[in-house]
Amino acid sequence: MKFVNKKLKIGVSVLAIFLILGFIVPLFGPENPTEWGAYLKNMPPSSEHLLGTTSLGQDTFFLLAHSINNSFKIGIAVSLIATAAGVFLGLIAGFKSGLIDRLISLLTDSFIVIPSLPILILLSSFLKGTASVSFIVAILALFSWPLPARQVRSMALSLRERESISMALFSGESMIKIIVREIFPYISGWTLANFVNGILAAIAAESTLAVIGMSSNSTATLGTMIYWANQYQAMLGGRWLWIGTPVVATVIIFISLFLTMNGYQEYMAKRRGKNA
């Protein structure tokens, strides 16, 4: 614990608060916080409704908690798929080299520069906000694997030259065993940091689509909460808690995720004895 830095501490603590808000608090709230007209509309904050109610008659606080929950779930699912696929492809490209490497690298580079949002909008426009959550997860994952793939590839290229790896190769170890036993310990720390970054990117992408009504509109996420608030002119009506809380929550979640990732990378670097 000697190398734990301030960034990591702040990031993890704030993140923990939001994870509690997203995964534990909803257990004490109404069963379906998205249900319309469950309470009186546009109530000010009170002991019963901590953040008041929305113009659709939902409890703002529990709606927010529920939205955070779904946003995190989508983020984690997308990042799991993207990180796994990215690490896998990056390792193959780095170790197989030759034609396979060139093909994977070209594909990776192309996916990195392609503007993803128009394609995501096109995909979801066919479903007009009725997309299922798993569909959203699938298409977001499709555009999230290239960054980890590229980085893992360059790490694999440098790892391949290490003596311990050559030693293992010459002594007849199988490639899979080498990757699992010798390579993975090196990249596991990085993979974790990338996983956190992937969650951040996926929540950002989903909520961006959702704000313009292109995600799964009936699922409460940070983005759809803003979408519905905008649809019902929350700004014009001065319902700042309804539109403001998801925006503020998004900002804090993103900063804490970023601090966690950044702090963790510094922590790993210090532990390896480098000054990052």
Place this chain on the structure above:
Amino acid sequence: MKFLKFLGTRIITFVLVIMIGVTTIFFVPRFMPSDPVENMIGQMISKQSNMTPEAIQLYRESLSDTFGLEGSLGEQYVGFLKKVFVTGDFGPSLAAYPTPVMDMVRRAVPWTLGLMLTSTLISWLLGNFIGLLAGFRKNKWYAKILEGMAVFLYPIPYYVFALALIMIFCYVIPVFPLSMTLDNMAFDWSTISTILKNSILPALSLILVGLGWWVISTKALTTSVVEEDYVYYAKLKGLSQQRIMMRYITPNVALPQITTLALQIGGVFNGALITEILFGYPGLGKLIYTGIVQADYNLIMGTITISIVSITIATFVVDIIYPFLDPRIRNT
């Protein structure tokens, strides 16, 4: 030789990117569970109940044509490529029948281009300047504050900046109009001032989006350049701080950042789309949104295809500029 090799790889990547983009767009309607044309006709009728049967039939044909649903898959694909690269004809728009989609795209492009160019340039210059300063004077208090601010700005997604600016400057302190109203397109002071007044907030939100990343990356680059031997030698020679910063550090930091700029264009465009939609700014983003709201699929297909092709070209151009600015690559 080095340059030719560089150019060769870039051209291959460029062609591949455009092909992947266009191919994805081609296959999307085909992977949808229901017949996209009938699906869209249904959506259109529900939006525009006053459509005559003839208009619907015309539109059905036009949509089948847009998606190229006639003939075998190979023929359809070739037809679609021809449409994208040769004729550029995406049929008429439904939202503004019978204006061709390409005309609307042509009108929107300068707006998006103007917004993106100005804000990217300002963001890049400002971010590089702050990053240089923060990296060069690493231990000064203001360097730490500037970097801290960048760390807070960087992870925030684009729509948050747009929403926050709208909330603050259109509702709480209403100094800027919520959406653009252009009375006439005459080239006079009132038109220019309206355009400026309406562009400040969208531009500001795009500048803020990019700023964090430029500051963080420039600072990291600067910190490593400052530790180079030639900078140390320059200090020992007794050169002034300004000269070291301007002649020894800035070129070595700014050049790699141009390549990064090429990688960022796609992201800036994503941001511009959202910003335009939220601010009602009359560019490509607004056009895509109009297409979605009015179920105008000719418009959506046309705008998105053109966006992807043009953004890829822009990325390619910026990428190619780099060797002309870097003497180390140019002269070998």
